[in-house]
Amino acid sequence: xxxxxxxxxxxxxxxxxxxxxxxxxxxxxxxxxxxxxxxxxxxxxxxxxxxxxxxxxxxxxxxxxxxxxxxxxxxxxxxxxxxxxxxxxxxxxxxxxxxxxxxxxxxxxxxxxxxxxxxxxxxxxxxxxxxxxxxxxxxxxxxxxxxxxxxxxxxxxxxxxxxxxxxxxxxxxxxxxxxxxxxxxxxxxxxxxxxxxxxxxxxxxxxxxxxxxxxxxxxxxxxxxxxxxxxxxxxxxxxxxxxxxxxxxxxxxxxxxxxxxxxxxxxxxxxxxxxxxxxxxxxxxxxxxxxxxxxxxxxxxxxxxxxxxxxxxxxxxxxxxxxxxxxxxxxxxxxxxxxxxxxxxxxxxxxxxxxxxxxxxxxxxxxxxxxxxxxxxxxxxxxxxxxxxxxxxxxxxxxxxxxxxxxxxxxxxxxxxxxxxxxxxxxxxxxxxxxxxxxxxxxxxxxxxxxxxxxxxxxxxxxxxx
Amino acid sequence: xxxxxxxxxxxxxxxxxxxxxxxxxxxxxxxxxxxxxxxxxxxxxxxxxxxxxxxxxxxxxxxxxxxxxxxxxxxxxxxxxxxxxxxxxxxxxxxxxxxxxxxxxxxxxxxxxxxxxxxxxxxxxxxxxxxxxxxxxxxxxxxxxxxxxxxxxxxxxxxxxxxxxxxxxxxxxxxxxxxxxxxxxxxxxxxxxxxxxxxxxx
Numbered sequence: 001x002x003x004x005x006x007x008x009x010x011x012x013x014x015x016x017x018x019x020x021x022x023x024x025x026x027x028x029x030x031x032x033x034x035x036x037x038x039x040x041x042x043x044x045x046x047x048x049x050x051x052x053x054x055x056x057x058x059x060x061x062x063x064x065x066x067x068x069x070x071x072x073x074x075x076x077x078x079x080x081x082x083x084x085x086x087x088x089x090x091x092x093x094x095x096x097x098x099x100x101x102x103x104x105x106x107x108x109x110x111x112x113x114x115x116x117x118x119x120x121x122x123x124x125x126x127x128x129x130x131x132x133x134x135x136x137x138x139x140x141x142x143x144x145x146x147x148x149x150x151x152x153x154x155x156x157x158x159x160x161x162x163x164x165x166x167x168x169x170x171x172x173x174x175x176x177x178x179x180x181x182x183x184x185x186x187x188x189x190x191x192x193x194x195x196x197x198x199x200x201x202x203x204x205x206x207x208x209x210x211x212x213x214x215x216x217x218x219x220x221x222x223x224x225x226x227x228x229x230x231x232x233x234x235x236x237x238x239x240x241x242x243x244x245x246x247x248x249x250x251x252x253x254x255x256x257x258x259x260x261x262x263x264x265x266x267x268x269x270x271x272x273x274x275x276x277x278x279x280x281x282x283x284x285x286x287x288x289x290x291x292x293x294x295x296x297x298x299x300x301x302x303x304x305x306x307x308x309x310x311x312x313x314x315x316x317x318x319x320x321x322x323x324x325x326x327x328x329x330x331x332x333x334x335x336x337x338x339x340x341x342x343x344x345x346x347x348x349x350x351x352x353x354x355x356x357x358x359x360x361x362x363x364x365x366x367x368x369x370x371x372x373x374x375x376x377x378x379x380x381x382x383x384x385x386x387x388x389x390x391x392x393x394x395x396x397x398x399x400x401x402x403x404x405x406x407x408x409x410x411x412x413x414x415x416x417x418x419x420x421x422x423x424x425x426x427x428x429x430x431x432x433x434x435x436x437x438x439x440x441x442x443x444x445x446x447x448x449x450x451x452x453x454x455x456x457x458x459x460x461x462x463x464x465x466x
Numbered sequence: 467x468x469x470x471x472x473x474x475x476x477x478x479x480x481x482x483x484x485x486x487x488x489x490x491x492x493x494x495x496x497x498x499x500x501x502x503x504x505x506x507x508x509x510x511x512x513x514x515x516x517x518x519x520x521x522x523x524x525x526x527x528x529x530x531x532x533x534x535x536x537x538x539x540x541x542x543x544x545x546x547x548x549x550x551x552x553x554x555x556x557x558x559x560x561x562x563x564x565x566x567x568x569x570x571x572x573x574x575x576x577x578x579x580x581x582x583x584x585x586x587x588x589x590x591x592x593x594x595x596x597x598x599x600x601x602x603x604x605x606x607x608x609x610x611x612x613x614x615x616x617x618x619x620x621x622x623x624x625x626x627x628x629x630x631x632x633x634x635x636x637x638x639x640x641x642x643x644x645x646x647x648x649x650x651x652x653x654x655x656x657x658x659x660x661x662x663x664x665x666x667x668x
Binding site: 027028029030031035047110111113114116117118125142143144146152202254255256257258260289294295299300302304309311371393397 | 538539540541542543544562565603606607610611615618619622625626629630632633634635638639641642643644645647648649653655657658659660661664665666667
């Protein structure tokens with residue numbers, strides 16, 4: 001967005017609450033990078049955790065580089081259910097193609113498939129399931145396995161390396177450590193932004209006021225809806241996630257799941273988009289560093305430690321569902337999201353699916369992330385997962401990734417934003433991030449989110465001065 | 467981002483759940499009943515924080531409760547490392563909580579409840595830090611399996627913080643075989659890639 005506007009000759013200032021880290025700052029240290037790059041929130045009641053990038057470049061700095069085009073079923077739903085008549089496949093294709101090119105999406109070849117991905121692929125192949133290696137936005141990937149801690153080799157083409165420098169070359173100024181507090185609106189017209197400068201400790205260091213007749217919000221689903229509400233503008237409804245759990249499996253031979261692309265392979269069999277008719281579950285290979293693995297293994301003590309001692313032999317998969325649950329975000333950022341029983345059933349289907357794939361691939365044991373469930377050693381053991389009473393607090397870890405909504409676009413007046421991304425209550429104000437998307441996508445959404453921002457940006461440029 | 471399942475996230479998740487008034491009420495009741503002694507009276511010496519620790523969030527007691535619980539949660543070999551303060555999980559947790567003020571209060575309360583709660587919330591009549599290891603395991607197991615949501619949340623919060631503090635530390639690599647972020651002489655990044663003779667290449 002900033003690049004499109006700056007290249008069109010606008011004077012652009014980008015405000016980012018998080019720090020600006022560059023490739024050389026990414027050390028690969030799990031604990032340190034996690035604390036520096038991630039922002040988080042927790043849903044009241046259910047305790048579901050959600051997180052997002054909190055740095056210049058946002059979540060593209062900490063994602064796993066997986067790239068999917070927006071599924072046609074989702075675009076059809078946005079048209080038919082939400083009145084976004086202009087967001088057809090054909091209309092959305094140009095910005096999707098542009099992003100695909102700009103962030104250098106390439107197929108994942110054999111040289112970039114690790115054993116972790118391979119074991120999931122073998123299982124899917126033996127079950128006859130739809131599955132494939134996944135395109136990623138990388139150049140000369142060194143297989144470090146650190147995509148989601150900030151890529152230390154600069155291979156991952158996050159916006160930190162693509163759109164942000166491009167915006168700066170066109171004259172945009174990027175201010176890190178500045179948190180937008182509210183949008184200034186008078187008489188239905190946007191006037192600018194009031195922000196707070198933050199110190200290294202996150203504490204306030206003074207006020208900053210930006211005068212601007214055009215404001216584009218991209219504070220993320222955790223930020224944009226709350227920011228709008230603090231500005232006296234309607235927002236907050238329609239929040240939706242891709243809720244997730246992890247399944248791990250121990251093999252006889254070493255896997256070393258902490259190296260190689262953090263994610264590179266996906267089982268589509270249980271998906272309900274891109275022509276599939278499953279319950280709405282993707283199963284994706286995912287890296288297995290110690291800090292991220294430990295909380296996903298159920299139980300504690302000697303048994304838990306015994307599994308962790310086998311870390312080099314563990315393969316891991318992310319079970320990520322297309323939620324039907326809807327939530328809400330308050331003006332103070334408080335998040336309300338209680339998974340529907342049907343979504344808990346999707347998690348169950350995903351756990352069983354991942355376990356079946358690993359068992360088919362020859363896993364010795366499979367660990368599902370629910371306390372009290374002993375390791376699964378055969379298909380017969382899957383009945384124990386079928387019989388589980390599921391609730392968020394019974395999982396060793398359940399969380400949500402891929403956040404959508406809260407300031408959605410729609411054809412009806414009840415949607416805060418119209419199809420161009422413009423907020424209906426403040427002229428000159430646009431929602432350009434995933435908060436504007438009317439639903440989740442069923443696949444990793446970074447391409448959809450960036451393409452939508454490009455689409456909105458080009459629309460702003462085209463109509464400027466009218 | 468989907469792969470980055472954060473122990474830190476889970477700590478915050480658990481902390482938010484623990485932020486309920488129930489926990490505060492439990493801690494308050496315990497204090498009102500005189501069950502919560504001040505300072506570090508009655509604490510075993512081997513659970514004391516080092517004099518130079520400069521704790522910012524944890525008290526001597528909550529440091530001790532957390533260290534004792536973490537030692538049970540990580541298993542016998544990890545417990546040996548924790549006893550040797552390699553790593554000092556209490557200091558690591560204190561650092562984390564100091565940078566996450568919204569989680570500090572609830573987790574501190576959770577540690578006090580773990581220390582002083584009695585039946586029916588926890589199967590004990592004495593402070594957690596005064597129990598022998600098998601009894602501590604029994605308490606943690608009862609919390610994990612409890613029919614009370616609150617008890618499971620207390621377990622989840624302390625467990626997550628313990629794993630963050632322990633498995634985020636370099637010393638724990640001895641127990642997991644993790645070679646570090648860029649490979650080692652013994653394990654290279656190439657060792658993780660798909661084998662040349664793989665029967666099937668996705």
